[in-house]
Amino acid sequence: MSRQRSIEKIRESEYVTIGELVRLTDTRYSTLKFYTEEGMLPFKQEDTNLTRRYHREETVKRIEEIKKMRNEGMTVLQVKEALANKPY
Amino acid sequence: MENLSIAERFAILGLNGKESEHWNLAKHYVLKGIAASFYLEENYNSSTDTWTIQERDLCKYIKKSRAKEVEKQIIARLNSKQMIGKVKSLLGCDLFYDENIKIKEYVSDIREYEYQLDYFRAEFFEEGPISDEGIILAWLLKGSLCLYDLFSLREQEIIRKKMDELQSKSGLARVLYSIEIQSVIGSIANGFLRMKTQFAATPFGKGINFIFPFLDRKQSVFVDMEEYFTNAEKRLQCVLDRVTSQGHTCEVLHYGDVPIVKIDNIKYELVPEAIVVKLPIHGVRLRRYD
Numbered sequence: 001m002s003r004q005r006s007i008e009k010i011r012e013s014e015y016v017t018i019g020e021l022v023r024l025t026d027t028r029y030s031t032l033k034f035y036t037e038e039g040m041l042p043f044k045q046e047d048t049n050l051t052r053r054y055h056r057e058e059t060v061k062r063i064e065e066i067k068k069m070r071n072e073g074m075t076v077l078q079v080k081e082a083l084a085n086k087p088y
Numbered sequence: 089m090e091n092l093s094i095a096e097r098f099a100i101l102g103l104n105g106k107e108s109e110h111w112n113l114a115k116h117y118v119l120k121g122i123a124a125s126f127y128l129e130e131n132y133n134s135s136t137d138t139w140t141i142q143e144r145d146l147c148k149y150i151k152k153s154r155a156k157e158v159e160k161q162i163i164a165r166l167n168s169k170q171m172i173g174k175v176k177s178l179l180g181c182d183l184f185y186d187e188n189i190k191i192k193e194y195v196s197d198i199r200e201y202e203y204q205l206d207y208f209r210a211e212f213f214e215e216g217p218i219s220d221e222g223i224i225l226a227w228l229l230k231g232s233l234c235l236y237d238l239f240s241l242r243e244q245e246i247i248r249k250k251m252d253e254l255q256s257k258s259g260l261a262r263v264l265y266s267i268e269i270q271s272v273i274g275s276i277a278n279g280f281l282r283m284k285t286q287f288a289a290t291p292f293g294k295g296i297n298f299i300f301p302f303l304d305r306k307q308s309v310f311v312d313m314e315e316y317f318t319n320a321e322k323r324l325q326c327v328l329d330r331v332t333s334q335g336h337t338c339e340v341l342h343y344g345d346v347p348i349v350k351i352d353n354i355k356y357e358l359v360p361e362a363i364v365v366k367l368p369i370h371g372v373r374l375r376r377y378d
Binding site for chain 2 (some may be wrong): 027028030032033034035037067069070071072073075076077
């Protein structure tokens with residue numbers, strides 16, 4: 001079992017895991033998993049059995065963007081549609 | 089993920105783990121919920137994106153729909169999308185039951201089941217508006233008592249608060265949330281199931297049911313070990329072997345002295361235990377985990 005990285009280390013990394021994104025953005029694991037399934041959070045994965053890796057800076061920015069849209073009154077599906085037309 | 093109707097989304101969550109061959113009250117509630125969702129589907133206008141709900145009509149529709157027919161219809165729909173299957177009851181792994189147990193249960197497609205739960209959580213547990221489908225799904229889950237099975241106590245509290253808020257914000261929620269599926273069906277047994285389900289969802293109830301599994305035998309399956317004083321690794325392997333040999337799908341989520349294993353979409357803790365019949369028997373008891 002691997003040790004949890006410190007928040008400082010996570011903040012310096014180029015790529016992070018979904019669990020680390022939970023800590024960085026204070027968003028539920030299930031929500032990030034759902035956004036990933038919906039294609040709203042792009043990730044890198046060397047092999048289907050290996051951990052998904054997210055580009056920290058871009059993904060955090062994207063999650064903040066999603067939160068902003070939700071706070072402005074958009075439903076999850078409306079956010080998804082809006083993001084589909086935006087480059088990542 | 090496939091685009092599913094509200095009835096299909098609810099059935100994937102509600103029917104998972106329910107008996108497939110026999111009638112029972114818990115399944116009956118879910119089927120009445122599915123009947124309600126059929127009514128809502130019929131009364132949805134996709135061009136204006138509006139639902140026309142008449143409380144009297146909806147109640148009449150739920151009452152007159154035959155559970156067997158509703159079950160046949162929804163299972164055919166889910167089967168055509170390969171979203172549901174059947175598996176022998178987990179009780180078949182229990183020391184006191186025969187492995188040729190006749191009880192079978194529905195098991196929803198694992199990915200779709202998780203996706204639907206995550207979707208619901210993403211809507212209800214984050215800030216932002218909730219879609220009409222989310223509003224309906226919450227009503228169906230609450231009315232069919234599935235809320236207690238699917239979510240932790242803390243999550244149930246958040247959902248209840250959100251549903252209260254929605255009543256003042258959404259016209260759909262205002263109409264729907266004033267109708268109780270249980271009171272539409274109405275019987276003495278309903279009260280007992282409701283009491284039992286709500287009680288079993290509390291930490292106290294969960295503990296009582298675990299020690300004296302009279303409330304829900306299925307939530308306290310005892311798997312005996314072939315040898316005394318086994319270590320955690322061997323205990324886990326023994327449970328996995330027993331459960332998979334009977335056609336269940338398993339995934340170990342956490343290793344350790346009390347591992348957590350997901351069996352057919354439901355999480356269990358494997359708690360080591362010894363029971364005394366004529367001789368002591370060592371084993372583990374599967375406790376619902378959330």
